[in-house]
Amino acid sequence: MTRWYEDIAIDEPFPLGSHTFSQDEIIRFATLYDPQYFHIDPQAARHSHFGGLIASGWHTVSVGHRKMVDALFAEENRLREEGLEPGVSGPSPGVNSMEFKVPVRPGDTVTYELVVTDKRASNSIPGWGLLFNRLTALNQRGELVYRAEIVGFSKRRDYRMPTKLRLLQALTKVPVIGALLQRGT
């Protein structure tokens, strides 16, 4: 979320929009990353236990990630247009669980939604908060396609950095010292 850690509401649904999966793009993704016959060969896929071509789970996940990034950019623009300074979201340290339910077939429209189910200050990275996000993806019949519990970072607005850390951060901006410090991370 491109909101400050403090501004993020628990359990407020954040719609990420929809995507319709074409047969061509299903085959294109799977040819590169998941070339199993039920992802790349519409004829052979009829005889699989899915009864037809289905999208690779990683394709569904990657499109969901794209929708999330797009929604964060849109939220950032909206805040700037209102004259507000957007927050800063950081990289994801990981995923706690991911379930693939109903497969995605050519022509299916998948709607993604993000909800922050919990948050807390980070113990390891000062100035940042941890967000526990639940991403859900439903098809046009309202069936659950997949659900993931994703951990994310968000910057804390009201955090005051201790002097020692401020000094360290200033040092990372000195070219030679910065390179040395980054090598250590």
Add this chain to the structure above:
Amino acid sequence: MTRWYEDIAIDEPFPLGSHTFSQDEIIRFATLYDPQYFHIDPQAARHSHFGGLIASGWHTVSVGHRKMVDALFAEENRLREEGLEPGVSGPSPGVNSMEFKVPVRPGDTVTYELVVTDKRASNSIPGWGLLFNRLTALNQRGELVYRAEIVGFSKRRDYRMPTKLRLLQALTKVPVIGALLQRGT
């Protein structure tokens, strides 16, 4: 694993091979699925807290999946050449955890390995076993790039299907009834 459930050894490392990530492919994947500046803009990425361009985590994961599929195909061919009938691996019901550690940078070579850490007969799908796989990815310096706990299905060779289920399976092969039954899954 393209081995029968019964033949899968616990804690035996299964090497999946390596992949070198070029800057072009990092940018290509991220442009489609993760267009954050530190994944698509080498100049701007220098000023991110990563200090340079890094691959999207989903790119690293997707390439790892491709390596796994390739390794399964190779194992299948090897078994056939030895005159053995390969087992059947099924779709993944999900991922139990996924941790992103050291980022992947252009030119990095990532080596993937799969280990089955546990297995048990499936309660929900007769004739299949559940595999608990750990996928690890290390870069050329031996640093952990990511680690995932992935659940998979593998067919049981010594399973005898009850008559009622054999009848149901036969019915799915009758066109009209099959379509009706599949609509219900």
